[in-house]
Amino acid sequence: VALKLAGAPFAFTRSLFRRLPIGMDRLRRSEIRVRLLKPIPCAFEHRVFRLLEGARLALEAPNKERSMNLVVWLPAMFALGLAGLGLCYAFVFACEVI
Amino acid sequence: MWLLPALLLATAIVLSIPLSAYFAWLMDGKYRAPRFLRWFEEQIDTGPQDWKQYVLAMIAFTVALFIFGFVILCLQPIAPINPRGLGALAPTTIFNTVISFMTNTNLQHYAGETALSNFSQIFFILPNMFLSASIGFCALSAIIRAFRGEATVGNFFVDMWRVAIYIYVPVSLIFGVIFMHEGMPMTYASTEVATTLEPGSMGLDDKGQAKPQTIVVGPVAAVIPIKMLGTNGGGFYGMNSAHPLENPTATSNFFTTLAMMIFPFSLVLMYGRMLGRIRHSVVIYGVMLAMMIGLIVWVMVFDTMQPNPGLTAHAGATYQIANPSAPNGKLDVLSPAVAGLPVDQHLGNLEGKELRFGTSAGAAFAAITTDVTCGAINAEMDSLNPLAGISPMIGMWVNCVFGGKGVGMINLLLFLIVGVFLAGQMVGRTPEYLGRKVGAREMKLAMLALLVHPILILGPAGLFAATSWGTTAESNPGAHGFSQIVYQYSSASANNGSAMDGLGVTYGLNDNPNPSPEAVPMDIGTGLVMLFSRYLPIIAPIAMAFSLGRKKVAPVTLGTMSDNTVTFGFLLLGTIAVIGALLFLPVAALGPLAEHLGPIPFGG
Numbered sequence: 126v127a128l129k130l131a132g133a134p135f136a137f138t139r140s141l142f143r144r145l146p147i148g149m150d151r152l153r154r155s156e157i158r159v160r161l162l163k164p165i166p167c168a169f170e171h172r173v174f175r176l177l178e179g180a181r182l183a184l185e186a187p188n189k190e191r192s193m194n195l196v197v198w199l200p201a202m203f204a205l206g207l208a209g210l211g212l213c214y215a216f217v218f219a220c221e222v223i
Numbered sequence: 224m225w226l227l228p229a230l231l232l233a234t235a236i237v238l239s240i241p242l243s244a245y246f247a248w249l250m251d252g253k254y255r256a257p258r259f260l261r262w263f264e265e266q267i268d269t270g271p272q273d274w275k276q277y278v279l280a281m282i283a284f285t286v287a288l289f290i291f292g293f294v295i296l297c298l299q300p301i302a303p304i305n306p307r308g309l310g311a312l313a314p315t316t317i318f319n320t321v322i323s324f325m326t327n328t329n330l331q332h333y334a335g336e337t338a339l340s341n342f343s344q345i346f347f348i349l350p351n352m353f354l355s356a357s358i359g360f361c362a363l364s365a366i367i368r369a370f371r372g373e374a375t376v377g378n379f380f381v382d383m384w385r386v387a388i389y390i391y392v393p394v395s396l397i398f399g400v401i402f403m404h405e406g407m408p409m410t411y412a413s414t415e416v417a418t419t420l421e422p423g424s425m426g427l428d429d430k431g432q433a434k435p436q437t438i439v440v441g442p443v444a445a446v447i448p449i450k451m452l453g454t455n456g457g458g459f460y461g462m463n464s465a466h467p468l469e470n471p472t473a474t475s476n477f478f479t480t481l482a483m484m485i486f487p488f489s490l491v492l493m494y495g496r497m498l499g500r501i502r503h504s505v506v507i508y509g510v511m512l513a514m515m516i517g518l519i520v521w522v523m524v525f526d527t528m529q530p531n532p533g534l535t536a537h538a539g540a541t542y543q544i545a546n547p548s549a550p551n552g553k554l555d556v557l558s559p560a561v562a563g564l565p566v567d568q569h570l571g572n573l574e575g576k577e578l579r580f581g582t583s584a585g586a587a588f589a590a591i592t593t594d595v596t597c598g599a600i601n602a603e604m605d606s607l608n609p610l611a612g613i614s615p616m617i618g619m620w621v622n623c624v625f626g627g628k629g630v631g632m633i634n635l636l637l638f639l640i641v642g643v644f645l646a647g648q649m650v651g652r653t654p655e656y657l658g659r660k661v662g663a664r665e666m667k668l669a670m671l672a673l674l675v676h677p678i679l680i681l682g683p684a685g686l687f688a689a690t691s692w693g694t695t696a697e698s699n700p701g702a703h704g705f706s707q708i709v710y711q712y713s714s715a716s717a718n719n720g721s722a723m724d725g726l727g728v729t730y731g732l733n734d735n736p737n738p739s740p741e742a743v744p745m746d747i748g749t750g751l752v753m754l755f756s757r758y759l760p761i762i763a764p765i766a767m768a769f770s771l772g773r774k775k776v777a778p779v780t781l782g783t784m785s786d787n788t789v790t791f792g793f794l795l796l797g798t799i800a801v802i803g804a805l806l807f808l809p810v811a812a813l814g815p816l817a818e819h820l821g822p823i824p825f826g827g
Contacts, residue, residue, distance in 0.1 A: 199297065213758040217275060217279060223766075
């Protein structure tokens with residue numbers, strides 16, 4: 126139950142994003158219809174599986190020998206960005222001292 | 224030829240007068256918003272902040288932007304609105320792209336149409352363009368309040384709200400409608416399929432049938448107004464404003480160029496209005512305008528009115544270059560003779576230009592986009608004649624020819640403080656600005672902020688030019704290759720975002736089979752430069768303004784230097800010219816000047 130509750134916002138957002146482009150495209154093509162699309166039947170477990178599968182595919186890029194290792198590089202780049210912002214934070218106090 | 228830039232300047236000047244009044248009225252809190260908007264404003268209002276609280280709020284907001292952007296780009300492969308199934312960007316490209324858009328630079332080490340899904344365009348690019356563009360605006364407002372001697376400089380979050388919601392959103396909507404009228408796509412569809420007039424021009428499929436052309440589309444008209452108004456410059460397409468769907472007609476080109484000029488123009492006058500010193504701001508406005516006109520004329524004289532030297536017939540020549548292994552320490556290099564190509568060049572250098580906008584549109588755009596640190600392009604910067612290429616570089620080096628919104632004015636204040644200090648020293652008086660004495664602390668902070676920019680250009684450019692990180696990335700040898708590297712770091716440090724596209728910096732998607740050889744160090748190097756050159760020159764001037772604003776106003780005497788005269792304007796112009804030349808003349812000599820004077824092509 127807890128898992129389902131946690132996944133509810135994600136499921137809602139995902140279904141919303143599924144409908145939005147189709148609806149906007151119809152508006153663009155002047156096929157304005159009030160009826161919304163039927164929700165795509167999709168079990169919660171299946172959604173989780175698709176999410177994990179997508180993440181796995183993203184991590185294992187097709188050109189393994191040329192691609193960067195996301196498991197190593199992503200956290201490193203994230204940490205580098207935060208460290209840079211940390212330096213800016215420290216610069217504020219340096220300016221106060223001057 | 225001259226009509227387009229003249230019309231653009233005139234329109235921008237006229238529009239800046241009412242807009243500056245609106246901005247001053249808004250940032251002084253004199254407006255009365257509708258109730259539901261006021262409710263939002265009340266929710267985010269955390270109370271008055273002193274300079275330190277204001278700056279820390281700005282950095283905290285930036286950290287949130289960084290995390291948000293990083294997560295959104297990482298989610299691209301599994302996120303919706305990605306019917307083409309685009310994978311993740313390379314991690315260093317994600318780092319570079321997030322910082323690029325967070326800092327209002329929009330340097331793009333990827334091509335938008337092949338590397339970003341509509342999800343990333345809508346949820347990463349678009350919000351960042353609104354929010355990052357507001358930060359410089361807010362910083363200038365804080366500085367003005369500090370100069371007024373107020374104990375608190377406003378509230379960062381309220382300022383962000385006012386700028387984004389009451390300025391950017393409505394004006395973007397107006398420009399968006401104009402752009403849609405001109406034929407810019409506005410759709411959530413990702414592609415359109417077209418049958419080409421020439422069958423088989425896109426190749427044949429497995430069954431031997433002619434392939435149709437797939438054209439990438441998306442919410443272009445939503446992105447482009449804020450791209451230009453916010454002087455962001457990051458294109459929906461890799462070709463930026465040269466792409467026929469991003470800038471369809473000569474009319475859209477006029478409004479595109481105008482959009483990036485009006486806010487930087489208006490903010491200078493807003494400075495005077497909020498300080499109650501409109502004549503002082505008019506002098507600053509005049510100095511900036513003189514510099515901009517000079518740089519536009521320069522680029523047009525040397526590009527639109529001169530032929531492309533690479534296509535012009537010339538005799539062979541021998542040049543001597545220093546070489547320790549040569550007998551007399553100098554090596555003779557032969558530049559072969561080139562026969563004239565059958566190209567009519569009476570319209571100037573047309574390489575890399577979009578002629579549907581007119582012959583001068585590319586050159587004028589190149590000068591304006593670097594002066595206001597927008598970074599959008601509608602012509603190839605790499606194809607400008609060598610001498611013409613100096614104009615965009617100067618715009619980025621001095622970084623105060625109107626400059627980015629707010630930040631350009633802040634940079635000019637740094638030159639102004641230095642100029643006032645020098646003038647004071649020359650006549651033996653304590654320098655004053657706005658009636659307050661400029662002390663050692665203010666000078667230290669101003670110099671610190673002023674030196675960050677050249678250090679972040681010259682240091683990394685030198686490092687990359689001296690190592691394989693740069694030499695294997697540049698597409699041209701010699702002086703032109705050096706110009707490419709210097710341009711890249713000038714653009715990153717000025718938070719401009721344009722580039723000489725010959726430089727190999729693109730990694731793009733992580734499964735790109737042929738990334739540029741030095742994409743990773745370029746991603747990281749320019750990323751760090753963009754980050755530091757954005758925030759350090761904002762933080763120090765706010766501290767300086769607060770420090771200056773707390774001092775007592777000295778009475779005006781006969782010896783007080785007036786800051787609203789033409790003489791003061793010349794002093795300011797001279798200070799910018801001297802400091803700019805001292806800092807950047809050597810790299811100009813090694814890059815574009817050497818290319819112009821040396822063997823053709825590439826300057827040897």
